[in-house]
Amino acid sequence: MKKTNIYLDYAATTPLDPRVLKIMLPYMKDKFGNASSIHSYGQEARKAVVEARETIAKLLDSEPEEIIFTGTNTVSDNLAIQGVAKVALKQNKNHLITSAVEHHAVLDVFQALRKQDFKITILPVDKYGTVSLADLKKTITKKTALISIMYANNEVGTIQPIKDISKRVRKVRGSSQYPVFHTDAAAVVDYLELDVKKLEVDLMTLGAHKFSGPKGIGLLYIKKGTLIEPITYGGHHEQGYWPGTEPVALIVGMAEALKLAFKERSLVKKKVTQLRDRLIKGVLSKVPQTQLTGHPSKRLPDIASFVFSGAEGEAILLHLNDQGIAASSGSACTSGELKPSHVLLAMGIKPEIAHSSIRFSLGKKTTKKEIDYLIKVIPDIIKNLRKMVPKL
Ligand SMILES: *Cc1c(COP(=O)(O)O)cnc(C)c1O
Numbered sequence: 001m002k003k004t005n006i007y008l009d010y011a012a013t014t015p016l017d018p019r020v021l022k023i024m025l026p027y028m029k030d031k032f033g034n035a036s037s038i039h040s041y042g043q044e045a046r047k048a049v050v051e052a053r054e055t056i057a058k059l060l061d062s063e064p065e066e067i068i069f070t071g072t073n074t075v076s077d078n079l080a081i082q083g084v085a086k087v088a089l090k091q092n093k094n095h096l097i098t099s100a101v102e103h104h105a106v107l108d109v110f111q112a113l114r115k116q117d118f119k120i121t122i123l124p125v126d127k128y129g130t131v132s133l134a135d136l137k138k139t140i141t142k143k144t145a146l147i148s149i150m151y152a153n154n155e156v157g158t159i160q161p162i163k164d165i166s167k168r169v170r171k172v173r174g175s176s177q178y179p180v181f182h183t184d185a186a187a188v189v190d191y192l193e194l195d196v197k198k199l200e201v202d203l204m205t206l207g208a209h210k211f212s213g214p215k216g217i218g219l220l221y222i223k224k225g226t227l228i229e230p231i232t233y234g235g236h237h238e239q240g241y242w243p244g245t246e247p248v249a250l251i252v253g254m255a256e257a258l259k260l261a262f263k264e265r266s267l268v269k270k271k272v273t274q275l276r277d278r279l280i281k282g283v284l285s286k287v288p289q290t291q292l293t294g295h296p297s298k299r300l301p302d303i304a305s306f307v308f309s310g311a312e313g314e315a316i317l318l319h320l321n322d323q324g325i326a327a328s329s330g331s332a333c334t335s336g337e338l339k340p341s342h343v344l345l346a347m348g349i350k351p352e353i354a355h356s357s358i359r360f361s362l363g364k365k366t367t368k369k370e371i372d373y374l375i376k377v378i379p380d381i382i383k384n385l386r387k388m389v390p391k392l
Contacts, residue, residue, distance in 0.1 A: 004324030006370045010302055010363035011154050011187060012328055016253075017212040023256045024214065027249035035246045036237070045248045052255035059262050060204075060221060061195040068220045069251055070242045073186040073207035074105040076220040079241060080182040080203040081109045081148055083228040088145030089117060093178050095143040097121045099131045099160070100346035101153050106184055107342070110148075119143070128295040129158035129347045133168060140172050144179040151204075154187040155343045155359055156294030157303030166200035177227055186210050186218075190261050190363075191269050191301050202226045206258075208250070212364065213257030217250035264364075272362050273301040275371050279360060280304050282375035287382050293344060293357065305359040307349060311385035313357050314338070319381040320358075325374055328359045 007015070027048060033041030035049050050064075057064040070076045085096060098110050100122050107122075114120045121139045123131050131149055140147070147169060152159040162183055169181045182203035185194060189211040196204060203226060207218035220241070222228060228241075235243035261268075283306060284290055293305045308316060313329035320327055329341075340354035349357075360374070 004373065006325045006373060008360040008362060008366070008370070008374070009326045009328050010366075011210070011359065011361035013209050013215065014212045014363055015365070016209075016214055017257060017260060019260060020213055020253045020256045024249040024253040027252055031248070033248075035248060045246070048248055048252050049246050052251045055255040056219065056258055059194070059258055061197045062221055063224065065239070066196075066222055066224055068222055068238045068241045069246065069254075070218045070220055070238070072216060072218040073103075073184065073205050073210070074218075075242070076205035076207065076218045077103070077105040077148075077182075077184055078109055079220050079231055080205060080222075080228070081106065081146060082113070082231045083241070084146045084180045084182070084203070084226070085113055085118060086229045086231065087227045088178065088180075091178075093143050093145035095119045095121070095141055096145055097123065097136070097139055097147045097179070099123045099125060099149050101125050101129050101131075101155075101158070101343045102148065102150050103154060103184060103186070105186075106148055106150065123149075125158075125346050127348050128298075129153055129156050129293075129343065130295060130298070131160055131165075133161060133164050136165060137168060140168075140179060146178075146180045146182060148182040148184065151183045151185040151188045151192065152300050153294065153343060155303075155341055155357075156305045156347070157187075157299035158295040159188075159192070159298045159300065162199055162201070170200060177225075180226055180228075187300060189258070190265065191272075194262075196221055196223070203228070208254035208257050211257050211261045214250050214253040217247060217254045219254070268364050269301050272364075272366065275362055275366055275368060276301055276304050278368070279362070279371045279374065282371070283378060286375060286379045290382075293347065293349070302362045303359060304362070305357065307344070307353050308356045308358065308382050308386075309353045311356050311382050313355055315385050316356070316358050316381060319385065320374075320378070323373075323377045323381070325377070328361070329357055 031044050033045040035045040053064045053067050057067050110120050123135050180202045183201050184205045186207050202223045204221040209215040230240045237243045291307050317329050340351045344354035
């Protein structure tokens with residue numbers, strides 16, 4: 001019997017699109033030159049990097065010089081936050097604002113800066129995981145250097161009011177250059193608008209492996225004029241912001257993946273939304289005492305996240321895996337620690353319930369048949385696990 005193989009963990013990472021791989025391969029073989037070299041090998045590589053940057057800049061409605069290639073989302077988040085903080089401190093701006101539901105790639109940077117000379121505000125969220133604009137307004141001071149709020153949450157899918165926040169930032173900023181606004185857009189590329197002029201952000205993080213591109217490459221959009229310094233040293237590459245020989249194949253791959261994501265967005269969005277709604281409806285109607293987490297409507301099309309109180313998340317994952325279904329227990333990055341997700345706790349979900357969280361994340365290749373199979377097998381998995389938990 002053929003083993004089922006159902007991948008519902010696209011928010012952790014996506015499979016590389018074969019069309020992207022095809023574009024990358026020549027740069028891993030014959031076109032191997034160092035983009036800094038003078039000879040023809042170098043020129044060939046340089047040309048590919050220049051073109052990729054132009055392609056990406058056009059898609060994001062920015063200038064090529066505003067696109068900095070980095071190692072991945074985590075690197076871009078670090079560069080954005082630490083790079084701005086470093087300059088700001090010299091101007092006596094030592095206050096940084098973020099939200100309680102950010103990825104660790106943002107939250108942990110804030111915690112590290114707290115141990116240095118910075119004052120940190122971590123904004124609470126409501127039960128859906130949404131940041132309140134009123135809360136943000138109250139916390140901005142003359143000392144605020146940076147506000148970092150994610151575009152949408154990778155665990156529960158809740159979309160933040162990014163445009164409202166940037167409008168607010170612009171208003172309090174007036175003619176000054178602070179606060180700077182950064183958004184971590186890692187989770188949204190396949191689904192939401194990414195036009196930096198419309199979003200009016202100063203800094204934006206993206207990473208290719210979340211949108212069918214290769215791992216090991218990300219970018220930071222840095223709006224012209226933003227006060228930011230490098231946090232790593234070693235060369236002139238990427239205007240000094242991410243020094244080191246350019247990974248040409250990865251850069252070319254990211255540009256192609258972004259191009260395809262934009263081109264296919266409306267189709268993918270429609271298809272994935274329908275399947276996600278089918279999944280949510282199926283799970284909620286077939287599994288009693290189950291709750292959808294995150295915002296009911298202002299959520300990413302690909303994420304269906306639940307708490308199955310009385311069953312343990314890691315155990316559910318293992319049983320799903322036995323059925324050939326790959327999912328995640330809230331946050332892949334915190335699993336293993338067996339700590340309940342900080343996102344769910346911030347949304348006011350009790351720790352013992354947060355332990356029962358599962359995130360299904362869909363993608364381009366997800367089918368109705370796969371969703372129906374999941375809906376068929378999950379009720380018994382949860383029922384059996386609940387039987388094993390002693391009643392309180
Ligand atoms: C995946 C993700 C990250 C981290 O991405 P890496 O590729 O592991 O660096 C950061 N922020 C968000 C919102 C993500 O979804």
